[in-house]
Amino acid sequence: MRNIQTGLTLSILAVASTTLMGTAQAVPSFAAKYEKNCSYCHNAWPQLNNKGREFKERGYRLKEDLKVESKTTPYYEAGNFPISALIVSRPYDKKDSSKRMVRAIHEVELFIAGTMGKNISVFSQIGAEDESGFTPEVGSTALSYRFNNEATLQMTWSQANWADGYGFMGNHFRLTRGSVGVIDQSFGDADGGGKLRSKRQNVAVTGRVANDKLFYNIGLGGVADNVEGVSGNAPGDGTSMNARIAFDVKKNIMVGGYILDGEAGNMNFNRMAIDTQADLNDIRIQAAYVMAEDDITGGTDKNNAFSIQAYNVMKTKKGMPTWVQLVRLDSYERNDGTHEYNELTLNVTHYLAQNIKAYIEYWDRFDTPTGIDKDNRLTLQLYVGL
Numbered sequence: 001m002r003n004i005q006t007g008l009t010l011s012i013l014a015v016a017s018t019t020l021m022g023t024a025q026a027v028p029s030f031a032a033k034y035e036k037n038c039s040y041c042h043n044a045w046p047q048l049n050n051k052g053r054e055f056k057e058r059g060y061r062l063k064e065d066l067k068v069e070s071k072t073t074p075y076y077e078a079g080n081f082p083i084s085a086l087i088v089s090r091p092y093d094k095k096d097s098s099k100r101m102v103r104a105i106h107e108v109e110l111f112i113a114g115t116m117g118k119n120i121s122v123f124s125q126i127g128a129e130d131e132s133g134f135t136p137e138v139g140s141t142a143l144s145y146r147f148n149n150e151a152t153l154q155m156t157w158s159q160a161n162w163a164d165g166y167g168f169m170g171n172h173f174r175l176t177r178g179s180v181g182v183i184d185q186s187f188g189d190a191d192g193g194g195k196l197r198s199k200r201q202n203v204a205v206t207g208r209v210a211n212d213k214l215f216y217n218i219g220l221g222g223v224a225d226n227v228e229g230v231s232g233n234a235p236g237d238g239t240s241m242n243a244r245i246a247f248d249v250k251k252n253i254m255v256g257g258y259i260l261d262g263e264a265g266n267m268n269f270n271r272m273a274i275d276t277q278a279d280l281n282d283i284r285i286q287a288a289y290v291m292a293e294d295d296i297t298g299g300t301d302k303n304n305a306f307s308i309q310a311y312n313v314m315k316t317k318k319g320m321p322t323w324v325q326l327v328r329l330d331s332y333e334r335n336d337g338t339h340e341y342n343e344l345t346l347n348v349t350h351y352l353a354q355n356i357k358a359y360i361e362y363w364d365r366f367d368t369p370t371g372i373d374k375d376n377r378l379t380l381q382l383y384v385g386l
Contacts, residue, residue: 169258175347223264267294356384
């Protein structure tokens with residue numbers, strides 16, 4: 001019976017996908033503004049290529065935009081308001097440890113992103129999903145002032161590492177249902193139970209130096225999910241600092257490091273990471289190793305995490321992605337390194353159009369500590385960008 005249900009679900013998704021491919025002509029605001037395909041900035045949306053990282057770091061500007069006089073006409077007067085939308089459907093979602101779910105409409109998101117004049121850029125996300133009863137919530141939001149290529153002042157309510165355009169340590173670049181393991185762990189919970197991907201108030205300076213080979217981001221902010229960035233000793237209050245560097249060894253090979261250090265209430269926490277990314281023709285390999293230390297009553301809680309991901313992009317002759325095959329291994333510790341978990345993610349994605357994609361994903365927690373059950377999950381998901 002279970003196999004029949006899965007087969008029927010796949011068939012329904014295939015029919016729906018074929019219909020969408022023939023009728024949808026959705027174009028996100030950036031692609032529409034510059035009259036370029038999404039593949040100009042993405043090797044597999046939402047992962048960025050070199051041009052996409054440059055575009056993001058310039059505050060959503062192409063290089064030629066910096067050479068022209070600033071235009072201060074508001075978007076609402078120019079008839080070019082920079083808004084995009086994303087609809088996510090999850091028609092089949094079955095975890096071995098829970099009941100099957102039909103989430104025909106899983107999430108709806110609106111993105112406002114663009115430039116105001118020569119220096120200012122904005123990004124704001126408003127989303128509603130089934131897990132919160134479709135109540136609208138403000139997601140990642142950033143306000144930036146670009147002085148030059150070497151320095152941009154950025155104020156964000158987002159993951160502290162928001163400015164980073166490389167695709168592994170940023171949750172907004174994920175290609176899978178689940179987040180990359182190294183940024184999805186609360187470790188010892190001293191950071192208010194937060195994770196590296198959690199939103200926090202943050203003021204940062206970011207840019208590129210050393211002939212544009214070295215990207216940096218240095219920030220000061222609050223702790224995870226502390227919406228007002230309150231410092232103090234009460235639970236959920238605190239401050240943090242973060243720093244990121246990423247060095248382009250070659251055009252398509254990066255090595256980097258990241259640190260997040262702070263105090264929540266009376267508990268100190270520290271996260272240190274090293275990561276790398278390499279593009280080998282149509283294959284991208286990404287890996288990161290995180291070392292975490294948290295204060296706990298009577299001592300410290302030290303845990304490590306490691307993730308490695310590889311995906312292959314099949315393209316048309318014009319460079320548009322068609323199929324993407326992805327595999328990822330996540331390994332992480334809890335309880336001062338005494339409990340170890342290992343998870344495998346397998347994903348096959350089909351790009352029906354430049355901003356429409358569907359995937360099937362299998363996740364398997366195949367190694368757990370004694371007394372904790374293993375688990376697995378099968379998900380079908382469809383994204384339509386407008």
